[in-house]
Amino acid sequence: MYRTHNCGELRKKDIGEKVILSGWIQNIRNFGSLFFIDIRDYFGITQIILSKSLLTISLGKEFLIRINGEVIERLSKNYNLNTGEIEIKVSKIDILNSSLPLPFSIIDKTDGSEENRMTHRYLDIRRNLIKKNLIMRHKIFLMIRNFLSMKGFIEVETPVLINHTSEGARSFVVPSRNHVGKFYALSQSPQLFKQLLMIGGIDKYFQIVKCFRDEDARSDRQIEFTQLDCEMSFVNENDVLIFFEYFIKHIFNNIKNIKLDTFPKISYFDAIKMYGTDSPDIRFGMKFCELNDLVHKKEINYLIKQELIVGIKIKKCKCFYTYDNINSILDNIKKLNNENFFWIKYLPDKTFIYSNKSFINKEICSIFIEYFQSNPDDLLFISYGEKKDARNLLHKIRLEIANCLNLINKKIFKPLWIKDIPLFEWEEKNNRYKSMHHPFTSPKEEDLQYLENNPENVRSKSYDLVINGTEIGSGSIRIYKKKIQNIIFKHLGLSKKEIESNFSFFTKALTYGAPPHGGIAFGLDRLINLIEGDEDIKNFIAFPKNNDGKDIMINTPSSLDMDKLKELYLR
CATH class of the missing domain: 3.30.1360.30 (GAD-like domain)
Incomplete structure (x- = not known):
């Protein structure tokens, strides 16, 4: 048996009990014939008293040990610990595994550089700070799943390996071994698949999904990130905004006991005019x-x-x-x-x-x-x-x-909706329009008169959720009629051949009674980071990439040998 109790469990009521604990050595204090040792596991820390006579080898920090002993009352109590009123008088000790000298301290305010901590991420996770962040992430994910399921949403998985298109951000591509010269792309989002689910008669969908974009990484962005993706049938803009405002309020209230005010709504044009950005901080x-x-x-x-x-x-x-x-x-x-x-x-x-x-x-x-x-x-x-x-x-x-001037209070959260984002913006470099949101965003009915000949005047039925100057979510009402979708594709400079090659499955689906539908997606890494008041989303991801998009722990991206390249017909 490795343990009868965990290291955060024992209390004053357990005095006199014979127990077995297993954990890592956090601290050792040598008093000659006695050692006072803090052992730590996932659940907490317990102090043990160990006679030097029981040891056959030297102990070090992060050695994994199993001890048998008796719970006794602690003379010098530590009320900062849940177990601070007791300690364990050890009768037997087993070393389950030794540890090399540590590259950095396993404490909240560690002395490790980011590079060192990312190289030894498995050690970094032992720190309370990272462990608590991952527990918080789990709680939020669980709450999301429970909340949306109770509201009639079902979680559906969509493909990760999809076809590459020229629209949107840069994609990661994956060569196919069985189809020579052809490639998959890693999904940037489940956009088309969730729309197809609505066409398939699914009323409300959600998915906590991994997405991939071959972009420059930074402190608030990863090339591999987690998104909450949602879609609903038979809804308009207000339906979506009302529901997901309630959803965000539910998360803040239940996770941080923060009651958010009603979210103001301003147009994209007013945001630019009043604040110079489409993601204003209104605190x-x-x-x-x-x-x-x-x-x-x-x-x-x-x-x-x-x-x-x-x-x-x-x-x-x-x-x-x-x-x-x-x-x-x-x-x-x-x-x-x-x-x-x-x-x-x-x-x-x-x-x-x-x-x-x-x-x-x-x-x-x-x-x-x-x-x-x-x-x-x-x-x-x-x-x-x-x-x-x-x-x-x-x-x-x-x-x-x-x-x-310290005008920014990190304990205050001020969300707002940015609406009426232009459907297009002109791209000088390529001498054509590109979508401000994405090509499947519906234009506002009152602007349809401009769609054919003055597309720059068309506003979209889109909306971004901004909290404290950070875009947390983005969504829109979707196009559900083929004629409008084809006009959008034309303005984006796509040829009939490109439309047929990349989107024919989707435009055909629109001709089979596609319902009005819309949705939103939230960047969960970014949302959790914001809720916890941190400045780096890497602290909330178990195994993140660094700001160069590398995982320096497993040394990726890495080269392939010539045999593998030949197998994929890349040499």
């Missing part, structure tokens, strides 16, 4: 104010030439009174090689300091101070240039200021 103010009319009215010469002038006001910004401490917060912004902005600081004595720009003077500062109805201690930032660049720059300044 703090600083909405954009467009200043073109003011600039023209006051004839501010240099700025009149700019396509857009836009600004923000930071209220009661008392900590910045000199050029140096204002410019210090802009170091990261200046790295963007875009300095088309200036600032004005309104001082308590009702004077001001301002950016060293040739076209700025006290008279111009007074114009902006008055227009923004500024009070002493307020700070203004104004960017200018082409519309997209000016807004993007001010968006970055806004976030930098919020971080600098």
Whole structure:
């Protein structure tokens, strides 16, 4: 028998019991004839007292041991541990396995570098921090499955090996041995299959699914990621938004005891206009104010030439009174090689300091101070240039200021829906349109009049869920009529041959009484990371890739030998 109890189980009520425990050595304290040892397993830590006379070899950290002994009351109690009122007086010890010296400490705030921890991920998982994250991930997955199942959804698995198409992100391709010169692609999402399930008469579908995109990895993105994929028949936009707002509130309430407010809804165009991004963080103010009319009215010469002038006001910004401490917060912004902005600081004595720009003077500062109805201690930032660049720059300044002034409360969650995303955007590089969402997104009925000849004016029935500036979910009402789907394909520059080769199975399915349907997909790695307030989704994935898309523990991606390449007809 390896154990009668686990290492987190014993309490004061168990004093006097004979027990067997197995676990890894967390700490050893040598008092000469006695050793005080903390042993750890999945469930917790228990202190044991071991006589030196019982040992035949030296012990080390992370040795795996089995001990027989008696539960006794602990003299020096540790109320930080569930087992802190007892300890085990050992009568027998067996070393189940020894351990090499550790590459890093198995403690929450470890001394291991990310590279070292990723190389020895199996050791990193022993840390409470990672273990608790994986337990949290399990609880959320279980809650999702139970919640959706109770609401009439069924979980259906869809294929991972699919056909490659030119639309969407870059795919991983898999050579076929039996079909020479042909390839599968790893699924980027179950999009078409879940739509086919709706055509097949499945009313509500979900799947917790692995997806693959051959993109650059980063702290909030992995090339292999987990998605909650959902689809419903006979629904409109509001049906989807109401249900999944309730769903997200349920998760936050049950996991973190956080009651979220009603999710505001704003259009894509308003998000860009007010915040310079389609994923705004609304936990703090600083909405954009467009200043073109003011600039023209006051004839501010240099700025009149700019396509857009836009600004923000930071209220009661008392900590910045000199050029140096204002410019210090802009170091990261200046790295963007875009300095088309200036600032004005309104001082308590009702004077001001301002950016060293040739076209700025006290008279111009007074114009902006008055227009923004500024009070002493307020700070203004104004960017200018082409519309997209000016807004993007001010968006970055806004976030930098919020971080600098500690305006971002990580315990507050502010979700919102971004709606009415354009159906297309123009791609200069390829001289054609591409889908803003994906090619199967339905246009809004009121914009169908523009679909044939002015597709850039068409808004989609799409919606993104953004929480604290991070896109957590994205979905849409789908096209369910073949005629509209073919028009979309035409605008995307697909030839009849490409449509036939890649999508004929789907367009044919639309002709067999396809129902109106829509859905959404959530990035679960990202959602869990957000709920727990971490900054790196790798901490919530058992065996993640690093930021270069590599698994340095198993050394992948790796080369294939020549025989394997020949077998796949790649040499």
